[in-house]
Amino acid sequence: MSLVTAAPRRMPLTPSLSPQAGRGRDARSGRVRGRFLLALLVAVTGMPAAEVYAAGQTVQIGWLSQAVKRTLPLSYLDQPPQDEGVQGARLGIADDNTTGHFTDQSFELDERVAPEDGDIAAAFRDLAAKGTRLVVTDLTAPELLAVASLSEATTATIFDTGASEDRLRGEDCRANLLHLLPSRAMLADALVQYLVAKRWSNLLLVVGHGAGDQEFAGDIRHAAQKFQAHIVQEKPWTFVPGAKRTDTGHFAIQAEVARFTQGISYDVLVVADEDDEFGDDLSYRTFDPRPVAGTQSLVPSAWARPHEQWGATQLQARFLRQAKRWMTDRDYAAWMAVRAIGEAATRSKSTDPAAISAFLRSDHFELAAYKGARLSFRSWDGQLRQPILLADARSLVSVSPQPGFLHQFSELDTLGIDKPETKCRMG
Amino acid sequence: MSNGVTRAWRGIASLACLHFAISIAAADTIYVSNEKDNTITVIDGASLEPVKTIPVGQRPRGIVLSKDEKSLYICASDSDHIEVLDLATDKVVRTLPSGADPEYFALDPTGKLLYVANEDDSLVTIVDIDRGAVVTEIPVGVEPEGMGISPDGKYLVNTSETTNMAHVIDTAKREVVANILVDSRPRRAVWTADGAQFWVSAEIGGTVSVVDADKREIVKRITFAVPGVPTEAIQPVGIAITRDRKLAFVALGPANRVAVVDAQSYEVLRHLLVGQRVWSLAFNPDQSRIYTTNGVSNDISVIDVGSLKVIKSVPVGQSPWGVVSRP
Numbered sequence: 001m002s003l004v005t006a007a008p009r010r011m012p013l014t015p016s017l018s019p020q021a022g023r024g025r026d027a028r029s030g031r032v033r034g035r036f037l038l039a040l041l042v043a044v045t046g047m048p049a050a051e052v053y054a055a056g057q058t059v060q061i062g063w064l065s066q067a068v069k070r071t072l073p074l075s076y077l078d079q080p081p082q083d084e085g086v087q088g089a090r091l092g093i094a095d096d097n098t099t100g101h102f103t104d105q106s107f108e109l110d111e112r113v114a115p116e117d118g119d120i121a122a123a124f125r126d127l128a129a130k131g132t133r134l135v136v137t138d139l140t141a142p143e144l145l146a147v148a149s150l151s152e153a154t155t156a157t158i159f160d161t162g163a164s165e166d167r168l169r170g171e172d173c174r175a176n177l178l179h180l181l182p183s184r185a186m187l188a189d190a191l192v193q194y195l196v197a198k199r200w201s202n203l204l205l206v207v208g209h210g211a212g213d214q215e216f217a218g219d220i221r222h223a224a225q226k227f228q229a230h231i232v233q234e235k236p237w238t239f240v241p242g243a244k245r246t247d248t249g250h251f252a253i254q255a256e257v258a259r260f261t262q263g264i265s266y267d268v269l270v271v272a273d274e275d276d277e278f279g280d281d282l283s284y285r286t287f288d289p290r291p292v293a294g295t296q297s298l299v300p301s302a303w304a305r306p307h308e309q310w311g312a313t314q315l316q317a318r319f320l321r322q323a324k325r326w327m328t329d330r331d332y333a334a335w336m337a338v339r340a341i342g343e344a345a346t347r348s349k350s351t352d353p354a355a356i357s358a359f360l361r362s363d364h365f366e367l368a369a370y371k372g373a374r375l376s377f378r379s380w381d382g383q384l385r386q387p388i389l390l391a392d393a394r395s396l397v398s399v400s401p402q403p404g405f406l407h408q409f410s411e412l413d414t415l416g417i418d419k420p421e422t423k424c425r426m427g
Numbered sequence: 428m429s430n431g432v433t434r435a436w437r438g439i440a441s442l443a444c445l446h447f448a449i450s451i452a453a454a455d456t457i458y459v460s461n462e463k464d465n466t467i468t469v470i471d472g473a474s475l476e477p478v479k480t481i482p483v484g485q486r487p488r489g490i491v492l493s494k495d496e497k498s499l500y501i502c503a504s505d506s507d508h509i510e511v512l513d514l515a516t517d518k519v520v521r522t523l524p525s526g527a528d529p530e531y532f533a534l535d536p537t538g539k540l541l542y543v544a545n546e547d548d549s550l551v552t553i554v555d556i557d558r559g560a561v562v563t564e565i566p567v568g569v570e571p572e573g574m575g576i577s578p579d580g581k582y583l584v585n586t587s588e589t590t591n592m593a594h595v596i597d598t599a600k601r602e603v604v605a606n607i608l609v610d611s612r613p614r615r616a617v618w619t620a621d622g623a624q625f626w627v628s629a630e631i632g633g634t635v636s637v638v639d640a641d642k643r644e645i646v647k648r649i650t651f652a653v654p655g656v657p658t659e660a661i662q663p664v665g666i667a668i669t670r671d672r673k674l675a676f677v678a679l680g681p682a683n684r685v686a687v688v689d690a691q692s693y694e695v696l697r698h699l700l701v702g703q704r705v706w707s708l709a710f711n712p713d714q715s716r717i718y719t720t721n722g723v724s725n726d727i728s729v730i731d732v733g734s735l736k737v738i739k740s741v742p743v744g745q746s747p748w749g750v751v752s753r754p
Contacts, residue, residue, distance in 0.1 A: 099568055099569060099587075099591075102603070102606040311588060311612075314588075339589075374632070411659065412659070
């Protein structure tokens with residue numbers, strides 16, 4: 001099966017430039033070049049670029065998120081960005097449109113960001129009324145379920161890039177949802193596989209008070225059972241230090257962590273603290289010298305700043321240039337969502353949302369996303385199967401699945417909830 | 428010592444010299460770019476020993492010999508230019524403009540132009556070597572990578588890794604004339620010597636597409652299965668096809684194998700175990716050997732084409748990327 005497209009409309013070539021004039025990578029950003037090409041296109045064809053593509057050849061993609069006040073992380077080095085997620089979607093649109101030049105398809109992102117107390121359902125209905133059937137969302141699990149249950153959403157495909165709750169892939173699954181971020185179960189499996197491969201199989205599990213922390217702890221317990229690790233003890237973290245960043249504040253936390261971990265025999269401390277309330281305070285302060293992993297220190301994640309393998313350097317560089325900051329997990333998930341739509345449009349030779357959605361769920365779909373594997377959606381719960389990176393702030397430590405964890409169909413399915421154990425009943 | 432014995436010794440010595448001279452003449456010199464330590468390793472093809480390490484620009488990746496084989500062109504990706512290494516003195520004597528982040532390139536058959544893939548900019552840049560100037564730029568897909576020029580120089584095939592296409596560029600018109608959708612993350616485009624086909628590897632797709640150059644249609648998708656190796660680890664990159672189009676060799680990346688393919692029937696004949704993450708391939712001048720760069724084990728493997736056996740591995744620098752052989 002091959003697609004030979006007709007030669008594209010003659011594309012304006014940028015005039016040759018003297019080698020000295022602004023050849024550096026920073027001197028000419030992609031956006032500047034894009035505008036330049038656009039300007040030329042307008043100049044040459046005498047019409048705005050939007051009219052160059054035939055109507056109906058444009059794929060409308062909605063973006064739906066809610067402005068939320070994030071809790072400040074423990075470390076002031078990494079403040080949560082205001083434009084998290086949507087920057088990834090914008091980069092995906094740029095990538096899709098570069099490809100679209102050759103297939104006469106174009107892609108547009110209709111961004112809707114509801115205020116903190118705003119009406120998400122109304123924003124979704126508005127997108128639906130405009131005929132948008134492919135919607136990328138960065139929402140919490142309750143908001144996502146509310147949107148997915150709207151009658152206007154029955155013919156839509158919603159790309160979840162913000163929620164990692166297991167229940168969205170389990171008992172609360174929906175046929176119109178696809179999940180780009182790994183579930184917490186996948187993250188836990190990825191971490192425990194690595195710890196077991198290292199033969200660091202005795203775990204001290206330290207759990208914060210958040211609902212996400214509780215779910216991640218449950219997933220670590222499940223992973224330990226599955227991969228034969230042993231949780232020697234599970235302790236809730238309840239200590240609320242005073243002003244720990246003020247002068248001499250470190251004494252109290254240092255003493256508390258030593259006390260907290262004294263008298264326990266374990267190999268690795270696994271921490272569940274998604275809101276960054278205490279997890280960064282554990283390393284180097286335990287009673288015995290033991291590494292820390294989980295939501296801090298050695299972290300399983302979809303994307304990581306130190307990742308540069310399988311061409312990831314290129315995506316990191318493109319994103320940095322566009323957003324002027326590093327790509328996060330949610331940016332990456334949004335980029336994957338938009339790229340998946342683009343890839344399905346190219347392969348199915350269609351801009352029809354229904355055809356795109358059908359192709360995404362078919363056996364023919366595969367996405368290359370800089371992790372050295374073919375990514376595709378699990379038929380039983382709509383989860384994107386993908387390798388999980390294990391990294392700390394400065395280095396990529398490993399990538400799971402670990403060698404030796406075998407699966408009859410895809411080794412990527414050793415991570416997370418497999419078909420025989422799923423609680424998802426769609427339709 | 429009698430005169431007779433002296434004469435006999437002289438005779439033996441001159442014979443030995445003659446033999447030495449012949450083996451030197453037949454042997455090649457191998458050049459390997461080391462992406463992570465900014466050097467070129469020089470290997471003597473007769474002894475298969477590294478003889479020299481030459482410092483070059485930052486992140487050297489694609490390398491190609493000049494038409495007269497007196498110079499080596501080097502994509503110095505992080506230096507954003509091409510370097511010209513004089514092979515008589517082993518010194519970088521010139522730099523050429525390349526556009527940002529040159530990764531890989533092709534020399535046109537006249538030896539006057541370089542076609543450069545600018546990975547960060549979605550462009551193919553054409554560089555006039557004598558003038559040291561950019562002639563023009565051609566917009567292509569996201570992350571252009573592979574560059575294969577037809578034996579007659581009329582067509583250039585460029586692959587774009589994220590757009591998943593092989594773009595056929597008419598080198599006279601300097602524009603894209605056809606786009607062929609291939610499998611995920613296409614890497615190399617290599618023409619057969621007769622100009623009838625070009626082969627495109629897809630790293631994530633795990634396939635090699637054989638494209639009929641006239642019809643611009645895929646005539647065969649070659650797949651690979653190595654017992655005991657997960658399918659995800661089979662990631663084709665480098666391709667080398669013998670001049671008589673009897674055999675093709677495909678580097679399978681982290682599967683650590685080079686596949687040997689019957690280039691007529693497209694049947695995969697066997698898989699040869701080489702170093703880790705095998706990447707680029709190059710024949711020696713008489714095509715009796717293939718050299719492979721192994722990006723993770725930091726060495727090259729030497730394959731004897733007649734016996735289809737790996738005969739040696741030679742240590743090089745960090746993350747070896749490109750390899751060429753010079754008579």
